[in-house]
Amino acid sequence: MERIYFNNCLTSKPAPEVIEAMLPYLTDKFQLPENFVISGGIINADLANFRKIIADSMSAEPSEIHFTTGGTSANNLAIKGFISENANQGTHLIVSVIDYPDLLTNAAFFEKSGFDVTYLDTDEEGYVNPEELREAIQDDTILFMTTMANHTVGTLQPLKEYRKILDEANHKIAMHVDACEAYGRYPLDVNDLGIDIMSISAHKIHGPKGVGAMYVRKGIKIGPTKHGINRLDEFETGGISTAAIAGFAKAVELIFSNFDQYFQHIKDLQKHLLDKIESTISHTLLNGPRGDKRVPHNMNISFDYIEGEAIIMMLDMVGISAATGSACASKGLKANYVMMALGRNHEQSHSSIKFTLSRYNTKDEIDYTVEKLAEIVRNLRRLSPLYKEEN
């Protein structure tokens, strides 16, 4: 049996068609875009086509899409670029305590530089209440940052409601959305949701690593923060792999040509995984919301009395990849900050396992995984001083 991969939030396997689409740009079409010469012109036309594919997937204009070297780069160019251009309008930023590290570390950077930052709280399902956003808005607020689908527990934030509240303020406030986790997995229309700036990434949706994109709504001012030569993009200066962009566009094309079918398939798998775990294994706790408030590919469950790194290592030994929120598996030996913000205790964070699904997963893989998981949980609980055998 091939390895079963449930770590698609970390990164995903590039689709074979993606690799094929990249190859010409690593061989014959190695040039960079140039004017007035035939070879450069061909690359120019190809890039315009790729940009259009990405733009169409979110109902944006091609001119609003900027290729970047990844999701984190897109977040940095967007946040720093927006603030550098708009700081004369105000110095107050809003973010939430459970946002993606890119947003939180940027917020901390600006806070250290003298900006005022409000960190919105979350409820126990990872939902950031729009009314809290309303209360946090000040006369000098210029930017609200949010993560469309939470990277740990998959909670979908109410972007439309946020937009409405921002529009009701007495001045203009921009909304930056980290959509790296949601894009390609959940319907996303930048106009419908009222997004001003957004980051997306290729490698989470079966595209290549090292490429992403920043969406900037027409009329929103972004300043350059990465200075250098403009090869492909005025914000992401220097080179960006044209092969990676070609692969990204192919990955997007593949998803959006069959979006509804993939969406339903992953949603069905998610439900099957949760039903199967809850009916097979006792003393479990679902982290994040149930049903439609959750992005379909994410499942996060805590298993009482045992520790997550031991669980994922035992799963790994039987050919299954998953992730954990345990401090033992983190670089800084710290409990997962999202889990703690949700009000979970340390044990619940240490015992949390995150499965992130993709269109390549099957029902059989889930059946096999839960069967193995039940054995592992039983064995580790037998070993645990915290577990009292049930009669």
Next chain:
Amino acid sequence: MQYSQKVLDHFMKPHNVGKLENPDVEATEGSPACGDQVTIYMNVNEKTHKIEEITFQSYGCASNIATGSIITDLAKGKTLEEAKKISWKEAAEALDGLPPVKMHCSVLAVDTLQKAIKNYEISHGLAEKESFSKQTIINELKKILYPKVGESIVTLKMVKYVGFEDGVAIIDVDIPKFDEHRDNVADEIKEHLEKYPEIKDVKVTM
């Protein structure tokens, strides 16, 4: 750094697992909040003071389980005096090494064994309960490792000051501001010291 094959073997098939029925002594160290806890159960021959039976239970990661397994292997059949000499470095070596960030698991396993031995000695009149002093604090700090290199913060000379007055322990540690292990070291110091009833408050400055 990856785990050695020996760590994986002990993790997948740990030795001496479970709870002894009516053990002569048991000891628990660590806490679930910190992600690792070990309990050791022992039966000791009253005449020879040999550890005849020893088992463990573990709540923790792969290296926590593996070190519980190896430490019980190492202590089995040894006299209490011999078992006292087992160090965390020796336990880690017996597993063909541990990643630096996981070395604290070995310290926890050895610490639990030493506590079980001490409990046995006290309950059998072989030793007296140690009185609490500043040295007790220093001895506890020696058990705290800097995760980046897997060596004690005392050995690494990171502890700049130890004070104890009116039930308040004040520990000053030299650790860079942006060190990712800063919070972890502070939490470990608190966890190690707060278990002493003599200590009412722990202040860690960095």
